[in-house]
Amino acid sequence: MTEAALLPAPPLEKRDWIAGLEKGLAVIEAFDDQHPRLTASQAGARCGLTRTAARRYLLTLAHLGYVGTDGKLFWLTPRILRLGHAYLESARLPRLVQPFLQRIAGGTQEVAYLGVLDGADTVYIARSGAHRHMNTGYMLGSRVQAQVTAAGMAILAGLGEALADQWLQQHRLSTYTPYTIANPDELRAELAQVRRQGWALSEQQMELNYRGIAVPLLDRNNAVHGAISITMPINQEHRDDAVKRLLPVLQEAARGLRPLI
Incomplete structure (x- = not known):
């Protein structure tokens, strides 16, 4: 978006x-x-x-x-499904990002996603990798309220403070777990942090024991078009170890995509 x-x-x-x-x-x-x-x-x-x-x-x-x-x-x-499939077949961004998602999945053994913002939601329009846990993971077309996904947070932060505030004014924040950020002021502070560091981390916001890491997809003019992300169980992996393992791979893909978007 x-x-x-x-x-x-x-x-x-x-x-x-x-x-x-x-x-x-x-x-x-x-x-x-x-x-x-x-x-x-x-x-x-x-x-x-x-x-x-x-x-x-x-x-x-x-x-x-x-x-x-x-x-x-x-x-x-x-x-x-013909209607949604027509978008996935004709839209440029999913086709452009798909090979990069394949490389991310191959290098990390995790499932990689492309998400975009549609109204209140993150919509996942590309994914790759065979998930180790077959009962989890986002399907193509899955919609999740943006503020509980790492991809949604990366996109909202990438929009800039003014447009992120506009989004907050237009949408009601729902609570899914005890960790969900549903207070607008707390969310603004979190978005400011994401904006400063250039990537987003979401833990147990939508579902307990799940973590997401995402980076925004920016073009040459710094306009945000979506986010690539990895979502996986937290298990015994510390957040710092997960970031160290996965963030560089996501950032490398985003840099490779920037001149192509």
């Missing part, structure tokens, strides 16, 4: 606005892990539509194969 991504969207002429497209996308976004199956009434309530209107959108999506239904409930089908 660059600085421009935090600014308001450019104005759109009324004649160019397609309200039906906006509403159809809102219906798709009504589904999540807490709402995997919805009635037309529930979908309408979640996206500000009447039951009748929501039902028409859902039936259209079902006809196109993006939604399944038993006549009462609706749910997303695997075809919806």
Whole structure:
């Protein structure tokens, strides 16, 4: 996410606005892990539509194969993955970073990720390495509130103090563990530290016994485009040892990517 991504969207002429497209996308976004199956009434309530209107959108999506239904409930089908897959196939940044993630994984025996900022969340759009713990790790497209990830902290710090403050004003901070930084003032202090040192360390912010280390991806003009990170169990490895082992590898990759972004 660059600085421009935090600014308001450019104005759109009324004649160019397609309200039906906006509403159809809102219906798709009504589904999540807490709402995997919805009635037309529930979908309408979640996206500000009447039951009748929501039902028409859902039936259209079902006809196109993006939604399944038993006549009462609706749910997303695997075809919806075409939308996200199209981004991963066409976006330049994941393809550019992927070979570097492979080298990081090969050199550290850890899983390496590329994360970007989307609203309140870090979204992971590339990863590499076969995780030693198969029940853990972020999948492609995983979304996690930015302040509890090392990648999100590296990106927020890289945006600069003014834009980071703007982000803080726009989003509510959730608490996940006793270690989560959910106080805006404490988070500002932590971001200032990350900004000074040029890298981020996150311990047990999202999940107990897990640690993340990240560095921002900057271009020639020092604009931040994302962050590369490693997330792994803390186990018996001291934080200083983990930083000493992993940070130089991440920093070398970020330096190699800088002239390419």
